[in-house]
Amino acid sequence: VWAKWQEDARRNWNASPITFARLALEIWEVIKTEDWVLTANTLKQQVRKLWDFDKPYRHPGVELGTSTQIGISLGVALAHKGTGRIVVDIQPDGDLMFDAGALWIAAKYEIPMLVVMHNNRAYYNDWEHQIRMAKLRGTDEAKAHIGMDLFAPEPDFGALARAMGCYGEGPIDKPQDIRPALLRALAEVKKGRLALVDTITQHR
Known part of the structure; x- marks a missing residue:
C-alpha cells in the first residue's frame, strides 16, 4: 500500500498549481530527518499517506474549521518551544485571512514555526457548497x-509575513522552486523565527 501511495503521489508531478501530493512530499523531504510536529492540516490526508508518523506527538489532530487552524498551530508551536522540534503548519489561505495578526504574535513572542501555505486562492470548501446549491x-x-x-487581487502572504516581523517567501507556483524555499525557511525556523512559504496549490 505504501508503495502505491508513493507512486500515486507522482501523478501530475510537475503540475502548476501544485498538487497536494507533491507539496506533501516536498515538505517531507525537508523535515524527515528532523524531530518534527505537524500542527493540523493534512492536505486531504495526503500527509497521512506519505509521511512516517512514528511518534505519538507528531500530530495532535486536525483543525476545527475555517479560522481555527492558525490559532491551534500557534498553540502547538508554543507547547513545543524550546524542545528543538520543528513545528510545521500546512496553512490554508482562507483560514489565515481570518487572523493574519497571529503572525505578529509569533514574531512578538518568538514562537518558531514553519508555515507552508496551502494557498488555493479560495474559500474552496464553501465554493464547492455554492456549486452544489x-x-x-x-x-x-x-x-x-x-x-x-x-484573487483579483491575490493576497501576498510572503509580504504579509515580512510585514508582521516574520520570514516570508512566495508566492511559489513552480514545483521545482518549493524545496529550495523550504530549506531557506527551515534555516530561519532553527534561528527561532516563524518562517512562511507561500505555495500556490490546486483547489483539490
Missing part, C-alpha cells in the same frame, strides 16, 4: 465563486 436550485453555477475566491 446552484445545481440543486437551478441557478447559475458560474456565479458560485462570488464571495468565495481570493
Whole structure:
C-alpha cells in the first residue's frame, strides 16, 4: 500500500498549481530527518499517506474549521518551544485571512514555526457548497465563486509575513522552486523565527 501511495503521489508531478501530493512530499523531504510536529492540516490526508508518523506527538489532530487552524498551530508551536522540534503548519489561505495578526504574535513572542501555505486562492470548501446549491436550485453555477475566491487581487502572504516581523517567501507556483524555499525557511525556523512559504496549490 505504501508503495502505491508513493507512486500515486507522482501523478501530475510537475503540475502548476501544485498538487497536494507533491507539496506533501516536498515538505517531507525537508523535515524527515528532523524531530518534527505537524500542527493540523493534512492536505486531504495526503500527509497521512506519505509521511512516517512514528511518534505519538507528531500530530495532535486536525483543525476545527475555517479560522481555527492558525490559532491551534500557534498553540502547538508554543507547547513545543524550546524542545528543538520543528513545528510545521500546512496553512490554508482562507483560514489565515481570518487572523493574519497571529503572525505578529509569533514574531512578538518568538514562537518558531514553519508555515507552508496551502494557498488555493479560495474559500474552496464553501465554493464547492455554492456549486452544489446552484445545481440543486437551478441557478447559475458560474456565479458560485462570488464571495468565495481570493484573487483579483491575490493576497501576498510572503509580504504579509515580512510585514508582521516574520520570514516570508512566495508566492511559489513552480514545483521545482518549493524545496529550495523550504530549506531557506527551515534555516530561519532553527534561528527561532516563524518562517512562511507561500505555495500556490490546486483547489483539490
